[in-house]
Amino acid sequence: MRVALFATCVNDALFPATAVATVRLLERLGVDVDFPPEQTCCGQPQYNTGYRRACEPLVRRTARAFAGYDHVVTPSGSCAAMVRDNYPRIGARAAAEGRGTELADAALALTPRVHELTEFLTDVLGVEDVGAYFPHAVTYHPSCHGLRVLGLGNRPLRLLHAVRGLELRELPGAEECCGFGGTFAVKNAAVSAAMAEDKIANALRTDARVLCGADNSCLLHLGGMLRRRGGALRPLHLAEILASTEEDPWRPA
Amino acid sequence: MTDTFLGMPAFPQAAAEAVRDGQLRANLRHATHTIRDKRARAVAELSDWAELRAAGKAIKDHTLRHLDRYLVQLEESVTAAGGTVHWAADAEEANRIVAGLVRATGETEVVKVKSMATQEIGLNEALAAEGITAYETDLAELIVQLGDDRPSHILVPAIHRNRAEIREIFAERMAAWGRPAPEGLTDTPAELAEAARLHLREKFLRAQVAISGANFMVAETGTLVVVESEGNGWMCLTLPRALISVVGIEKVVPTWRDLEVFLQLLPRSSTAERMNPYTSLWTGTTEGDGPSEFHLVLLDNGRTAALADQVGRQALRCIRCSACLNVCPVYERAGGHAYGSVYPGPIGAILTPQLRGTASPVDASLPYASSLCGACYEVCPVAIDIPEVLVHLRERVAEQGGHPAERAAIAAAGYVLDHPALLTAAERLAGRTRALHPRRLPGPGRAWTDTRDLPEVPAEPFRDWWRKNRP
Numbered sequence: 190m191r192v193a194l195f196a197t198c199v200n201d202a203l204f205p206a207t208a209v210a211t212v213r214l215l216e217r218l219g220v221d222v223d224f225p226p227e228q229t230c231c232g233q234p235q236y237n238t239g240y241r242r243a244c245e246p247l248v249r250r251t252a253r254a255f256a257g258y259d260h261v262v263t264p265s266g267s268c269a270a271m272v273r274d275n276y277p278r279i280g281a282r283a284a285a286e287g288r289g290t291e292l293a294d295a296a297l298a299l300t301p302r303v304h305e306l307t308e309f310l311t312d313v314l315g316v317e318d319v320g321a322y323f324p325h326a327v328t329y330h331p332s333c334h335g336l337r338v339l340g341l342g343n344r345p346l347r348l349l350h351a352v353r354g355l356e357l358r359e360l361p362g363a364e365e366c367c368g369f370g371g372t373f374a375v376k377n378a379a380v381s382a383a384m385a386e387d388k389i390a391n392a393l394r395t396d397a398r399v400l401c402g403a404d405n406s407c408l409l410h411l412g413g414m415l416r417r418r419g420g421a422l423r424p425l426h427l428a429e430i431l432a433s434t435e436e437d438p439w440r441p442a
Numbered sequence: 443m444t445d446t447f448l449g450m451p452a453f454p455q456a457a458a459e460a461v462r463d464g465q466l467r468a469n470l471r472h473a474t475h476t477i478r479d480k481r482a483r484a485v486a487e488l489s490d491w492a493e494l495r496a497a498g499k500a501i502k503d504h505t506l507r508h509l510d511r512y513l514v515q516l517e518e519s520v521t522a523a524g525g526t527v528h529w530a531a532d533a534e535e536a537n538r539i540v541a542g543l544v545r546a547t548g549e550t551e552v553v554k555v556k557s558m559a560t561q562e563i564g565l566n567e568a569l570a571a572e573g574i575t576a577y578e579t580d581l582a583e584l585i586v587q588l589g590d591d592r593p594s595h596i597l598v599p600a601i602h603r604n605r606a607e608i609r610e611i612f613a614e615r616m617a618a619w620g621r622p623a624p625e626g627l628t629d630t631p632a633e634l635a636e637a638a639r640l641h642l643r644e645k646f647l648r649a650q651v652a653i654s655g656a657n658f659m660v661a662e663t664g665t666l667v668v669v670e671s672e673g674n675g676w677m678c679l680t681l682p683r684a685l686i687s688v689v690g691i692e693k694v695v696p697t698w699r700d701l702e703v704f705l706q707l708l709p710r711s712s713t714a715e716r717m718n719p720y721t722s723l724w725t726g727t728t729e730g731d732g733p734s735e736f737h738l739v740l741l742d743n744g745r746t747a748a749l750a751d752q753v754g755r756q757a758l759r760c761i762r763c764s765a766c767l768n769v770c771p772v773y774e775r776a777g778g779h780a781y782g783s784v785y786p787g788p789i790g791a792i793l794t795p796q797l798r799g800t801a802s803p804v805d806a807s808l809p810y811a812s813s814l815c816g817a818c819y820e821v822c823p824v825a826i827d828i829p830e831v832l833v834h835l836r837e838r839v840a841e842q843g844g845h846p847a848e849r850a851a852i853a854a855a856g857y858v859l860d861h862p863a864l865l866t867a868a869e870r871l872a873g874r875t876r877a878l879h880p881r882r883l884p885g886p887g888r889a890w891t892d893t894r895d896l897p898e899v900p901a902e903p904f905r906d907w908w909r910k911n912r913p
Binding site: 203206209212237246333369370373376377378381383384409416 | 453454457458461462467771772775776809810811812813814815816817819820830833835836837838839840841848849852853855856859860862865869872887889890892893894895896897899900902903904905907908909912
């Protein structure tokens with residue numbers, strides 16, 4: 190089984206610890222992981238801001254980078270959703286505009302092989318207990334694209350439940366958007382901040398120490414506000430919790 | 443659309459102002475969460491909701507595909523039943539037709555059933571200019587009209603008002619419009635409802651002309667349908683001598699049987715009721731029963747333009763239930779007025795720019811008034827993929843070249859992202875200079891750093907870790 194890590198540009202540039210944790214976790218589970226260095230960005234920021242044509246080279250690049258792998262795993266529900274939901278659309282539009290079916294073919298060849306990390310663990314590897322140890326109180330924020338576009342359901346919670354030492358605290362209003370939304374956070378900064386404030390107030394109410402998510406873009410937005418406020422709650426990607434073991438426990442950076 | 447909204451600031455400014463209004467945010471939060479929870483329970487009761495939703499979508503798509511045929515059939519059926527059909531290409535034409543019809547009756551007062559189509563064309567204002575007074579009879583529309591306010595929700599136009607504010611509006615303004623509010627009016631719901639009832643009763647008994655919209659029009663029988671909760675619509679539709687209905691052309695359904703689907707989808711999605719309290723159906727005129735004169739004004743006003751757009755046309759499936767407003771985290775914080783349109787919330791963000799075009803700053807800002815969280819798509823009873831249409835309309839706005847700096851940034855990023863060596867160099871440079879990074883940004887980035895810290899750039903990007911550790 191040839192498995193490629195789709196690290197995503199946000200993790201590559203800003204959250205390398207998440208990508209490292211994903212590699213360590215998958216290797217611990219016996220997966221042979223590769224990182225094709227030609228990968229860059231899935232094109233979601235461009236696409237969602239209205240620049241569809243600007244992501245066509247990135248669709249082509251991503252499809253080419255992961256050609257030949259049985260599975261592509263990404264620690265980002267949002268980027269997985271971009272590939273699965275929008276790549277076929279971008280390909281179909283290019284074909285409809287008379288620019289051939291090459292992009293559509295590339296998109297369709299890639300999409301079924303792309304998995305968000307928790308999907309890969311539960312559905313492809315068939316594991317829920319990944320042998321992790323994390324003795325902290327955790328609350329989980331299910332990001333919108335993982336929740337609604339991918340339909341991750343309770344996969345992340347099942348994985349968290351199986352972590353030894355972890356105390357899971359239910360997040361009130363969990364299914365509400367945190368307000369990031371890519372360029373929405375800049376274009377509609379006031380509403381975005383109001384949404385984040387409410388999300389953080391709910392997270393603080395749980396008295397958890399860690400705000401866990403499976404998308405670092407949401408955590409970047411919430412974490413930026415948490416840091417501004419000070420306090421004990423800190424954001425952490427799910428992969429870093431699952432990578433943590435008794436022998437090699439997670440330590441705050 | 444109505445002039446009332448012209449000259450409003452674009453969504454980000456209007457929303458920022460609304461977000462600062464603590465009372466408004468509390469009113470909206472309370473109201474939307476209450477309806478949202480009730481709707482979820484009402485929908486969960488039906489084991490075949492997914493099938494109903496698919497059926498609603500299919501009927502609407504089929505009808506839109508053959509809209510010309512069904513509209514002609516509708517016109518024939520309405521005419522055969524004794525009604526008169528008028529076609530209006532835009533708001534101005536619709537208003538002119540309605541004003542002419544009212545003038546021909548010799549009346550200067552009309553009662554109105556709550557209707558989005560007449561809000562959309564600014565009918566009340568147009569009639570006022572002709573010396574005709576239109577009285578809104580829906581409780582929430584009455585509150586808005588008396589308060590000289592604008593509606594902020596499709597179903598609950600006064601959602602932004604609480605009981606105390608409503609009491610004040612009634613006590614201060616009812617006298618100027620008719621029967622004054624009772625002495626010593628308190629803000630209990632029963633007293634407020636009774637005050638509205640007494641005030642409105644006078645209007646119902648006097649009016650000779652009524653104006654309505656319609657939730658559905660049945661092509662095969664020429665029947666119009668209004669669903670409502672208060673009974674005011676039923677009064678307006680049966681008591682007056684003349685009835686004028688202004689309806690968007692997309693409201694037609696082919697057969698009577700189709701109502702079976704929509705009369706289940708609509709009440710549960712909108713008011714969380716198993717069945718709405720009043721369902722009025724009328725077909726042309728019947729001697730000795732109801733209005734003796736019936737006119738149907740079929741309104742285009744941008745709808746055929748929306749129909750021509752393959753992605754955007756799904757917005758015309760909308761049955762105006764407002765479930766998308768009630769789950770939208772952006773609507774919940776910004777309120778309906780911020781959208782600068784009679785259709786607020788997620789559906790307004792895709793419908794308004796299609797009906798009005800994207801030329802004005804307000805209309806160009808609407809497709810961006812969403813975080814694309816997808817909650818609206820999830821609850822939509824006719825499965826309108828609102829996020830898909832939002833992104834599609836953003837493309838239209840980007841193409842008309844509204845944001846030169848943004849376009850330049852996208853182009854530059856696109857170049858770097860298509861050259862991994864350049865990306866690696868940029869990441870390494872950022873890592874090496876990280877001690878110098880400012881905590882707060884100038885320009886557009888300021889909006890971010892006003893409320894949030896930027897993340898610290900790591901010493902090395904992941905691709906360098908990989909190269910060192912997995913050679």
